[in-house]
Amino acid sequence: MASEDIKLMAHLMRRGGFGASRDELEALARQGYEATVEALLNPETQEPSDHLEFLRYHPGFWKTITSPGMGSAPWLYDLINTQRVLQEKMALFWHQVFATGQSKIDHWHEVQNQVDMFRELGMGDYRELLLQLARNPAMIYWLDNCDNHAYAVNENWGRELLELFSMGVGNYTEDDVRECSRAFTGWTLAPMIPRNAHGRYDWGFEYREEDHDDDEKTFLGHTGRFNGEDIIDIICQQPATARFIARHLYNFFVADEAQVPAWSVTPPQDPEAIETLANAFTESNYNITEVLRVLFLSDFFKEARYAKIKSPAELVVSTLRLVGGYEFPAPGIGNLSKEPGYMGQELLNPPSVEGWHTGVEWINSGALMKRVNFAADMVGDVSRPGVAAMVDRLRSLGDLTPEALVDGCLDLMGPLEVREENRQQLIDHANESGALRWGDGNGAGTDPAAERVGEMLQLIVSMREFQYA
Amino acid sequence: MTTNRKDPVLVVLQLSGGNDYLNTVIPYLDPLYQDNRPAVRIPEEQILPIDQQVGLHPSMGPIAEMYSRGDVAIIHGVGYPNSPRSHFRSMDIWHTCEPDKMGTEGWLGLAARDLDPHKENVVTTVSFGPSLFRAVAVPGVPVACVDNLEGYGLLTGIASDERRSKILDRFTQMYSPTVGRDWVMDYLGETGLEAMKGADILKVAPGMYSSGVEYADTSIARKLKGVAQVHLADLGTRIFYCDHGSFDSHANQMGMHATLWTEVSEAVSDFFADLREHDAADNVIMLLFSEFGRRVHDNGSGTDHGAAGAAFVIGEPVKGGQHGEYPSRRAEDLQQGDLVPNLDFRGLYSTVLEDWLGLDATPIVKGSFEKPIFL
Numbered sequence: 001m002a003s004e005d006i007k008l009m010a011h012l013m014r015r016g017g018f019g020a021s022r023d024e025l026e027a028l029a030r031q032g033y034e035a036t037v038e039a040l041l042n043p044e045t046q047e048p049s050d051h052l053e054f055l056r057y058h059p060g061f062w063k064t065i066t067s068p069g070m071g072s073a074p075w076l077y078d079l080i081n082t083q084r085v086l087q088e089k090m091a092l093f094w095h096q097v098f099a100t101g102q103s104k105i106d107h108w109h110e111v112q113n114q115v116d117m118f119r120e121l122g123m124g125d126y127r128e129l130l131l132q133l134a135r136n137p138a139m140i141y142w143l144d145n146c147d148n149h150a151y152a153v154n155e156n157w158g159r160e161l162l163e164l165f166s167m168g169v170g171n172y173t174e175d176d177v178r179e180c181s182r183a184f185t186g187w188t189l190a191p192m193i194p195r196n197a198h199g200r201y202d203w204g205f206e207y208r209e210e211d212h213d214d215d216e217k218t219f220l221g222h223t224g225r226f227n228g229e230d231i232i233d234i235i236c237q238q239p240a241t242a243r244f245i246a247r248h249l250y251n252f253f254v255a256d257e258a259q260v261p262a263w264s265v266t267p268p269q270d271p272e273a274i275e276t277l278a279n280a281f282t283e284s285n286y287n288i289t290e291v292l293r294v295l296f297l298s299d300f301f302k303e304a305r306y307a308k309i310k311s312p313a314e315l316v317v318s319t320l321r322l323v324g325g326y327e328f329p330a331p332g333i334g335n336l337s338k339e340p341g342y343m344g345q346e347l348l349n350p351p352s353v354e355g356w357h358t359g360v361e362w363i364n365s366g367a368l369m370k371r372v373n374f375a376a377d378m379v380g381d382v383s384r385p386g387v388a389a390m391v392d393r394l395r396s397l398g399d400l401t402p403e404a405l406v407d408g409c410l411d412l413m414g415p416l417e418v419r420e421e422n423r424q425q426l427i428d429h430a431n432e433s434g435a436l437r438w439g440d441g442n443g444a445g446t447d448p449a450a451e452r453v454g455e456m457l458q459l460i461v462s463m464r465e466f467q468y469a
Numbered sequence: 470m471t472t473n474r475k476d477p478v479l480v481v482l483q484l485s486g487g488n489d490y491l492n493t494v495i496p497y498l499d500p501l502y503q504d505n506r507p508a509v510r511i512p513e514e515q516i517l518p519i520d521q522q523v524g525l526h527p528s529m530g531p532i533a534e535m536y537s538r539g540d541v542a543i544i545h546g547v548g549y550p551n552s553p554r555s556h557f558r559s560m561d562i563w564h565t566c567e568p569d570k571m572g573t574e575g576w577l578g579l580a581a582r583d584l585d586p587h588k589e590n591v592v593t594t595v596s597f598g599p600s601l602f603r604a605v606a607v608p609g610v611p612v613a614c615v616d617n618l619e620g621y622g623l624l625t626g627i628a629s630d631e632r633r634s635k636i637l638d639r640f641t642q643m644y645s646p647t648v649g650r651d652w653v654m655d656y657l658g659e660t661g662l663e664a665m666k667g668a669d670i671l672k673v674a675p676g677m678y679s680s681g682v683e684y685a686d687t688s689i690a691r692k693l694k695g696v697a698q699v700h701l702a703d704l705g706t707r708i709f710y711c712d713h714g715s716f717d718s719h720a721n722q723m724g725m726h727a728t729l730w731t732e733v734s735e736a737v738s739d740f741f742a743d744l745r746e747h748d749a750a751d752n753v754i755m756l757l758f759s760e761f762g763r764r765v766h767d768n769g770s771g772t773d774h775g776a777a778g779a780a781f782v783i784g785e786p787v788k789g790g791q792h793g794e795y796p797s798r799r800a801e802d803l804q805q806g807d808l809v810p811n812l813d814f815r816g817l818y819s820t821v822l823e824d825w826l827g828l829d830a831t832p833i834v835k836g837s838f839e840k841p842i843f844l
Contacts, residue, residue, distance in 0.1 A: 366599065
């Protein structure tokens with residue numbers, strides 16, 4: 001059975017990344033927990049992804065006019081292949097918080113550009129991130145700030161900035177929404193070049209002074225001729241903002257919480273943890289890496305093993321990383337990129353600015369079927385390199401009793417901790433075919449013993465326990 | 470539970486994002502409509518008048534036709550006090566009937582529990598779309614969540630029938646209830662077993678279906694076609710849920726609102742035509758609602774979040790016509806620039822629950838509210 005070190009490392013890599021193979025976990029455990037946290041927090045110490053590699057193989061995705069349901073394929077490729085796993089996880093985190101969707105933008109590349117911005121800035125200064133978000137063309141179009149004029153205020157961006165991106169409902173008035181929106185008048189898009197037959201052009205940010213309402217505004221008790229930067233400064237100083245970001249990070253990395261709209265009426269399940277994270281946010285001048293360091297080193301994090309339901313993106317990406325075979329941009333990745341959508345999380349296309357309902361709300365009868373079906377199809381294919389590697393590790397243990405087969409598989413699939421009665425079910429299942437005896441080793445695909453491992457893995461990913469991160 | 474082919478059936482179509490009441494049921498002769506909508510106004514000659522005061526959006530032709538047959542009830546001024554103008558929060562309030570705290574039980578989940586207290590039918594409620602709507606979610610109440618009826622099933626990718634059935638047997642045992650320890654595991658267990666049972670029941674529906682109605686190629690038409698397939702397969706489903714959107718028309722409202730209503734109107738009209746063709750329309754009503762209406766004055770290209778909205782109840786059994794009063798558009802009567810609701814949505818629900826589904830509404834909507842009489 002796996003040691004506590006391995007279990008804790010697996011937990012860190014599930015949350016701070018998208019899981020890790022047993023070989024990787026053993027290497028990381030030798031390196032130590034704190035050193036691994038530091039490596040995660042310093043992505044520049046790992047090899048960068050070549051973001052253009054995908055496009056070299058699939059040039060049709062370059063600023064494509066349309067690619068229904070396949071537009072997130074380049075990002076999926078990064079998610080599967082990056083070595084800078086926490087950086088990519090944070091891009092996913094901000095995508096879930098600052099939810100921006102292709103359904104309205106109708107320009108995949110712009111939504112992808114926004115995610116690229118999250119990758120670049122998502123572990124740095126939150127103030128800078130909000131500022132770049134306010135200037136992000138996809139966001140400006142998504143929340144209509146291009147229609148927010150000095151003479152006609154459009155409060156879509158102004159409202160969501162306060163409600164969903166920083167403080168949360170209950171911490172500002174309708175007047176604050178209005179004043180905030182006024183401050184962002186003139187923050188708009190540069191004139192767009194129409195698409196041509198071969199693709200689309202990038203959008204740009206433009207500040208138009210003549211369309212900016214430069215009069216006095218009163219926002220959260222402060223009065224002045226505020227522009228957008230001033231509003232963001234005031235927002236960042238609010239204790240409500242620190243708590244809001246703390247709750248988001250807790251919900252994403254530690255344990256499932258109530259949904260965002262409940263936060264004004266439902267206290268956090270671990271108020272001390274939120275306080276700790278919020279203090280780290282304030283004391284570090286809004287530095288997200290500092291908050292993450294406190295989070296990963298905390299006891300409340302280490303003790304939260306399997307306290308979350310995997311998001312569809314986590315389920316798909318961690319399964320693909322586990323089974324392998326997508327290290328180069330293989331054909332079919334477009335179809336794979338639709339999988340999270342079938343489970344209720346279409347990447348780059350959240351249902352609305354409020355993002356997705358997370359935690360147990362990922363699960364419904366249809367979504368659960370899709371999750372089980374996808375994972376079973378993947379791990380049942382023993383020709384995939386990651387599955388073959390698991391088979392090889394088991395083979396190195398020699399012939400296996402049903403019990404040893406089950407424990408060996410559970411160990412390699414996590415280590416996954418399952419209820420004793422469910423472990424017994426697996427053993428009963430294995431018992432139906434008796435002890436596992438390896439063939440002569442002429443290729444895993446032809447060895448019935450390998451197929452039995454594949455079947456056991458399919459059964460394991462069908463379990464409730466597999467749905468947890 | 471005994472089911473009867475003619476048991477009353479409710480279909481809910483949620484117009485997500487906040488539908489603009491003023492440009493849906495349009496007070497076209499009101500000068501205040503003209504004044505407040507310099508940019509986002511439907512020209513009078515395009516409006517489909519339904520009386521001397523109001524008319525429907527020009528894209529709603531098929532619904533106007535149903536209205537003229539007496540099959541459409543328009544419910545005016547629906548909402549609730551102190552609208553938060555937040556999509557998420559407002560939708561939650563509509564889903565749970567809890568305006569002051571965070572509700573965890575959806576109104577239709579509670580209705581389904583009353584309709585089928587012993588959970589004899591896991592497809593009493595069928596929801597179309599990849600996510601579960603909170604309106605139908607109550608812990609312990611099964612909901613079949615369907616994205617696409619074709620290929621709906623568990624572990625369908627396993628080619629060997631023998632291996633699949635062995636794993637499914639084991640699945641059933643591993644998902645079976647044990648002495649409860651944590652509710653998430655219990656929820657996963659129930660959901661897994663219901664998914665398997667529901668898939669076995671629902672998978673027959675597309676094969677039994679044939680129709681002369683050709684639905685449009687839109688997402689809402691596909692969903693309503695799925696609703697029709699399940700309803701016509703006579704599987705005992707009493708509550709259907711789906712949505713369409715986004716109606717969040719802060720900008721470029723004119724084109725987008727027209728497209729959305731074209732899609733909804735055609736799909737709804739085709740759906741009822743399909744049911745009529747199969748003599749299965751007389752026990753179905755459809756409720757259309759949105760989480761809020763939009764601001765009275767436009768913002769130059771669209772409209773911002775508002776308060777009161779209009780709901781529609783459609784079907785042969787409804788008392789067609791307009792119910793309630795259109796809220797005043799006079800500046801002094803608005804709240805923060807928004808129409809003030811004069812009918813609590815929980816009253817609308819109460820009519821549906823009591824006078825259609827035959828349930829006691831009070832515990833579901835948590836109180837007594839004035840009921841519009843549209844049934």
